[in-house]
Amino acid sequence: MRRVSTRLALLPVLALVVAACGTPPAATTTAGGGPTTTAAPGPGTTTAPAPEGFLARALAGEFSGTVVTGLGPFTDEDQVKFDATMAPFEAATGIDIQYTGSKEFEATIKTRVDAGDAPDIVDFPQPGLLATFTDKVVDLGPLLDQAALAANYNQSWLDMANIGGKMAGVWERVNGKSFVWYPKDDFDAAGYVVPTTWDELLALTEQIKADGDAPWCFGIESGAATGWAATDWTEEMMLRTTSLENYDKWVSGELDFASPEVTKAIQTWSDLLLTEGNVAGGGAAIVGTFFGDAPKPMFEDPPKCWLHRQGNFITSFFPEGTVAGTDYGFFYLPGIDPTYGSPVLVAGDIWAAFSDRPEVIAVMEYFTKGEHIKTWIESGGAISPHQDSDLAWYTNDVDRGVAEIILNASAVRFDASDVMPGSVGAGSFWVGMTDYVSGTKNLATVTAEIDASWPT
Numbered sequence: 001m002r003r004v005s006t007r008l009a010l011l012p013v014l015a016l017v018v019a020a021c022g023t024p025p026a027a028t029t030t031a032g033g034g035p036t037t038t039a040a041p042g043p044g045t046t047t048a049p050a051p052e053g054f055l056a057r058a059l060a061g062e063f064s065g066t067v068v069t070g071l072g073p074f075t076d077e078d079q080v081k082f083d084a085t086m087a088p089f090e091a092a093t094g095i096d097i098q099y100t101g102s103k104e105f106e107a108t109i110k111t112r113v114d115a116g117d118a119p120d121i122v123d124f125p126q127p128g129l130l131a132t133f134t135d136k137v138v139d140l141g142p143l144l145d146q147a148a149l150a151a152n153y154n155q156s157w158l159d160m161a162n163i164g165g166k167m168a169g170v171w172e173r174v175n176g177k178s179f180v181w182y183p184k185d186d187f188d189a190a191g192y193v194v195p196t197t198w199d200e201l202l203a204l205t206e207q208i209k210a211d212g213d214a215p216w217c218f219g220i221e222s223g224a225a226t227g228w229a230a231t232d233w234t235e236e237m238m239l240r241t242t243s244l245e246n247y248d249k250w251v252s253g254e255l256d257f258a259s260p261e262v263t264k265a266i267q268t269w270s271d272l273l274l275t276e277g278n279v280a281g282g283g284a285a286i287v288g289t290f291f292g293d294a295p296k297p298m299f300e301d302p303p304k305c306w307l308h309r310q311g312n313f314i315t316s317f318f319p320e321g322t323v324a325g326t327d328y329g330f331f332y333l334p335g336i337d338p339t340y341g342s343p344v345l346v347a348g349d350i351w352a353a354f355s356d357r358p359e360v361i362a363v364m365e366y367f368t369k370g371e372h373i374k375t376w377i378e379s380g381g382a383i384s385p386h387q388d389s390d391l392a393w394y395t396n397d398v399d400r401g402v403a404e405i406i407l408n409a410s411a412v413r414f415d416a417s418d419v420m421p422g423s424v425g426a427g428s429f430w431v432g433m434t435d436y437v438s439g440t441k442n443l444a445t446v447t448a449e450i451d452a453s454w455p456t
Contacts, residue, residue, distance in 0.1 A: 053145060053365060054143070054358055054359075054361040054362040054364075054365050055362050055365040055366055055369075057358065057362065058089075058092075058093040058095060058358075058359065058362035058363075058366075059092055059093055061093070061094060062358075063093060063094070063095050063358060063359035063362060064093065064094025064095070065094055066094075066095050066096070066357075066359040067095070067096045067098055068095055068096070068097050068098070068120045068121060068359055068360050068363050069098045069099075069100075069119040069120045069121070070097060070098065070099035070100065070119055070120065070121045070122065070123070071099070071100050071101075071102065071105070071108065071109060071112070071119040071121075071122050071123070072099070072101060072102075072105060072122060072123030072124075072125075072349070073101065073102065073103070073105040073123065073125050074099070074101045074123065075101035075102070075103055076101075077381075078101070078381070079099070079101040081375070081376045081379055081381060081382070082099060082101075082376070083097075083099065084375050084376070084379070085372060085373055085374075085375050085376050086099070087375075088375075089363070089366055089372070093359075093362070095359050095362070095363065097363065100119075105125075106129060109122060109133075113133060113136055113354075118136065118354035118355075119354060120353065120354060120355040120357070120360045120363075121351055121352070121353050121354070121355075121360060121363055121364065122351065122352050122353075122354060123172070123349050123350075123351050124169065124349065124350050124351075124352060125347075125348075125349055126347070126350075126414065126415075126418045126419060127160055127161070127163060127168075127169075127350055127414055127419055128418055128419035128420070128425075130163060130168055130169055130350055130352055131163050131164065131168075131419075133352070134163050134164030134165075134166065134168050135164070136354060137166075137168050137169070137352040137353060137354055138352075138353040138354065138355065138356045138360075138361075139166035139167055139168075140166075140167040140168070140169070140170065140353065140361075140364060141166060141167035143356070143361050143364075144167070144170075144361075144364070144365055144368065148368070149170075149368060151387065152368060152369070152370070152386050152387045152388055153171065153368075153385060153386065153387065154385070154387075154407075154409060154411070154412055155411075156244075156409075156411045156412040156413065157171045157385050157412065159244075160350075160412075160413070160414055161350060168350075168352055169350040169351050169352040169353075170350065170351055170364055170367050170368050171348055171349070171350050171351075171385050172348070172349050172350070172351055172367045172372070172373060172385075173348060173349045173373060173376065173382045173383065173384070174346055174347065174348030174349070174383050174384070174385045174406065175311060175312055175313065175346065175347050175348060175383055175402070176311060176312060176344050176345065176346050176347075176383070176402055176405060176406050177232055177235075177236070177310065177311035177312075177344075177345040177346065177347070177415065178236060178309075178332060178333045178343070178344045178345050178405070179309065179310065179311065179312060179330045179331070179332065179333065179402070179405070180201075180307050180308065180309050180330060180331050180332075180333050181295060181298070181307075181308045181309075181310065181314065181315075181328055181329070181330045182194075182298065182306055182307055182308070182328065182329055182330070182331075183298040183299060183303045183306065183327065183328055184325065184326060184327065184328050184329035185326055185327060186302065186303050186306075187306065187329070190211070192204060192207070192208070192306070194329075194331045195331070195334060196331075196334060197334050197335075198240075198334045198335065198336040200334070201333075201334055202272070204307075205272065205278060205307070208306050208307075209277050209278065213302075213303065213304070213305070213306060214277065214278065214279055214280040214281075214304065214305045214306075215278055215279075215305065215306055215307055216272070216273055216278050216279045216280070216305055216306075216307050216308070217279070217280055217294045217295045217296075217297055217298055217305035217306075217307065217308040218273050218279045218280075218286050218289070218294055218308070219285070219286055219288075219289025219290055219291050219293060219294030220286055220287060220289070220291060220433070220434065220437060221287060221288055221289055221290045221291065222290065222291050225426070225430060226287070226430065226434050227429070227430035227431060227432070227433040227434035227437075228291075228417065228426075228430055229291045229294075229310075230433035230434070230436075230437055231416070231417045231425075231429050231430060231433055232309075232310075232311075232345065232415065232417075233269040233273070233309070234262075234265055234266050234269065234416075234433065235345050235413075235415060235416045235417070236269070236309070236333060236345050237264075237265035237266070237268045237269050237336075238250060238261070238262065238265040238416070239340065239343035239344075239345060239411070239413055240265075240268075240335050240336040240337065240340055240343065241261070241264055241265050241268055241336055241337060241340070242261040242264070242265065242340070243340065244340075244343075244411055244413065246261050247413055247416070248413075250262060250416065251416045251419050251420055253420075253421075253424075253454050256447070256451045257432075257446075257447035257448075257450045257451050258444070258447040258448055258451055262447065263443060263447060266436070266443060266447075267443070268336070270436070270437075270443075273286075274437065279305070280297050280304050280305035283437070283439075286437050286438075287434055287437055287438045291310075292314075292317035293317070294308060295308040295310070295314060295317065295318065296317075296318075296319060298328070299318065299319050299322060299327065299328075309333055311347070312330075312383075312398060312399075312402045315328075315398060324396065324397055324398050325397055330398070330401065332344075332405050335410075340410075340411075341409075341410025341411060342408070342409055342410045343409060343410055343411045343412065343413065344405060344406055344409035344411075344412045345412075345413060345414075345415060346406065346412045346413065346414060346415070347414060347415050347418065348385065348414070351364060351367050368386070369386065369388065370384050370386035370387070370388040370389030370390070371388070371389075373386075373389070374389070374390075374393050377389070377393045377394055377395075377399070378393055378394075378395055379395075380395060380396065380399065382399075383399060383402055383403045383406060384403060385406065385407075385412075387407065389403070389407075391403060391404060417429050417430070421454070421455050423453055423454075423455060424450065424453055424454055424455075427453065428449060428450045428453035429450055432446040432447070432449060432450045433446070
């Protein structure tokens with residue numbers, strides 16, 4: 001197991017930091033060294049961080065009585081949990097966080113930005129959407145302690161926050177996709193062993209097939225979004241068979257789908273899943289099987305399939321009454337080429353600031369600490385990307401195991417289809433993978449059509 005990180009106790013520890021630094025003076029210092037008042041800077045200005053940081057200044061009470069407005073897709077129960085994460089910060093600093101959740105978030109944020117009414121802070125569920133606002137958001141690079149960030153985040157998270165030549169945001173709550181689920185009780189009874197390498201996974205696939213069963217559960221039907229589950233497999237293989245640089249070029253459109261790197265990635269997973277006998281129901285059933293129903297044959301008696309790659313959300317589709325650690329378990333989808341380590345495909349929330357007032361930057365700095373999301377972790381439904389988070393905070397084995405895999409990843413990258421232009425990522429990529437899996441079109445035709453759909 002990963003070592004348990006030292007926890008950052010928000011109130012006592014940071015209070016000691018503030019005490020050690022002394023009471024902030026009535027005047028601060030700009031990047032140029034001249035004195036200025038503590039009044040909020042005007043539009044377009046940038047406040048240089050004080051040596052002790054904006055968060056320490058906030059905890060010293062410097063910004064008490066100020067208001068920071070927020071907007072994001074958190075609604076209902078998630079909004080309640082988010083508000084709970086901010087309550088200790090509000091109590092300690094006197095800053096009032098006024099967050100509004102919207103179920104029409106994408107349209108709402110565009111309307112507000114276009115009207116010059118952007119909130120102070122905004123939670124984006126994907127960096128691709130944030131990229132459309134990079135000319136409006138604050139560059140956090142000069143404002144946050146980069147050494148502290150480098151110590152508390154896998155470098156990949158910082159790379160993915162670098163959008164449009166600036167540090168456009170900070171990562172808060174994340175989830176992973178690089179997991180293989182299996183029926184643990186039956187799996188153990190059959191004498192199968194969890195694989196830790198790609199070769200072992202291939203050997204396990206052959207062993208299950210030799211025993212007379214279909215090794216894999218796989219379905220890509222999802223209404224208008226049919227095919228997205230196959231795009232995830234392509235992304236997983238891109239991370240395991242080529243470099244992060246090539247992955248990023250592929251996402252940005254610099255590396256064609258028809259390139260050897262991308263076709264190899266697609267061929268790698270299709271050799272595994274489209275080989276006769278490897279998927280429950282046969283290849284013809286994949287396109288017509290709802291993705292949420294795909295793992296259910298694992299729970300039949302005896303199981304009709306044994307392995308299912310999917311994100312940690314998939315447990316909500318498991319049959320009622322199934323118990324983690326008894327009825328099912330999961331393991332990391334192994335890497336293939338040691339050159340590319342043990343990468344994890346992720347999704348998550350990245351917060352951006354549309355104002356550089358010091359109380360706003362203090363909130364953004366708070367988001368970079370694992371302690372910020374502790375209450376959400378404890379109540380379930382959140383995974384922290386922060387190295388100073390504590391695995392003991394997780395109250396169930398699934399969340400704890402997911403967090404451990406993400407924290408131990410050699411690199412992480414966001415779901416490519418969610419970052420690509422919508423006409424590709426949520427259009428031709430989905431359609432192309434569906435056509436390929438169904439056998440309607442060959443790989444060369446599919447990749448050429450996706451490349452032709454890329455916006456010019």
